[in-house]
Amino acid sequence: MQSMIPLAVAALAFVAGGALAQAPAAKPTQPAVCNNCHKPVPGTVAGYFENVAFKSQSIQIGIDANKEIVRFDEKTLKVVDAGEAKKVEFLRDARKGHEVRIAYVERDGQKVATQITFKGPVKVAKADLVDYAYVRKLVDAGGGNFALIDSRPLPRFQQGTIPGAINVPYPAWDKVVNRLPADKNTQLVFFCQGVTCQMSPLSQRKAIALGYTNTKVYHEGVPEWETKDYLVTRPEFVKAAYLDKDIPAVILDVRSPVESAGGHLKGAVNMPAAGVAKQAKSFPDPKLKAPIIVYDGRGGAEAKAAARALVKAGQSNVQVMEQGLLGWQSAGYAIEPGAPALTRIAYVPKPRPGSIPAAEFSKLAQATPADVLILDVRNQDEANAGMIKGAVLIPDEELQARLGELPKDKRIIAHCSTGIRAEMAYHKLKDAGYKAGFLNAEIDIAKNGSFKVTPKL
DSSP states (O other), X not given: OOOOOOHHHHTEEEOGGGOEEEOOOOOOSSOGGGGGTOOOOTTEEEEEEEXXXXXXXXXXXXXXXXXXXXXXXXXXXXXXXXXXXXXXXGGGGOOTTOEEEEEXXXXXXXXXXXXXXXXXXXXXXXXXXXXXXXXXXXXXXXXXXXXXXXXXXXXXXXXXXXXXOEEOOGGGHHHHGGXXXXXTTSEEEEEOSOXXXXXXXXXXXXXXXXXXXXXXXXXXXXXXXXXXXXXXXXXXXXXXXXXXXXXXXXXXXXXXXXXXXXXXXXXXXXOOGGGTTTTGGGSOOGXXXXXXXEEXXXXXXXXXXXXXXXXXXXXXXXXXXXXXXXXXXHTTOOOBXXXXXXXXXXXXXXXXXXXXXXXXXXXXXXXXXXXXXXXXXXXXXXXXXXXXXXXXXXXXXHHGGGGGGSOTTSEEEEEOSSSHHHHXXXXXXXXXXXXXXXXXXXXXXXXXXXXEEEEOO
């Protein structure tokens, strides 16, 4: 007769020696924010599109801090964008970060996609919509019988919002709804993370249910605004969202050299406001969307003028720190003494989890230590043209089934030709308990095993 296992023990797994170990927590199948509106659907995963690798027929999506790798067969995969059927090649140019839902079947222990659906615009009645120009007029007015409502979660709000907006995050609506104006006739303009984000339309519906009589939605929201104008943030948000978390950002002090010599924010570069437009090319490539936090003495005209010049030059994540250095000090935060040590703009994006610097990879690949294994996850035909000496070849599409061939006592560094498949391999290895890393760069390997690494932007 089969013994019954108590529920409290069922979640545990036996390990060597008879001890019990906690089974790994199940990975989420959709972002936490989606749980406010949708229940997880069996046989599907939802998240944000990150990469596609046609050579290994794999798709990578992000689900909060987790990654999900799903295989596909390009002959049978259905691709739908905003309700319209697309060819599989659409995946090559699909926007990174776009919300997707993937229906899949299980085959040999792997998820195989049957359909990937890219989320289309959330429907909002035309009469309820306002555009950038309308919101710009409200911002310029500086006050009146209206309120701009940022419906995004607090971490997003901290990373920059439309000037004058208040944060009433939809996921926490019931706890923060008292932030709305008491006068139900006040015009409320809701916005969030663009046309595919439903937090602002859903917030509008809740406001109407509460009796507010004049509500609108700026549907394009922050993604459009930041390409046309600067965002604003606060000293406490700069500290919490960037400095405390060591998130890379350009901190720009646009006061005069004399003023900046009296003290500055940690990591700041001094560039007087009048010269920012002329030096716009010295800033990071706009494609990187580097956070650029601009401050002056009081968060006034100088910071705004510099921010506008940067937006005009193509930067799309420019934030004015309201209240400037005075606000920073009033909040009790320390400043660095003297003039900023940095004299040039420098920005290095935070590495993707698991990635290693190109220089470190080159050193390991040229003289691989005994406790390191270089894993080549390209296809056989690519490897035939040249492989790093000593590397082990397991194509990414075969990796899940061949994990047992890899040693658990070595650090495994994966590479492909561009970094995409290598990153997917890294997540498979990490989930299986291997100590792993990957090269997030392009690499060309000659027949004799010599190679050239080209870092990405």
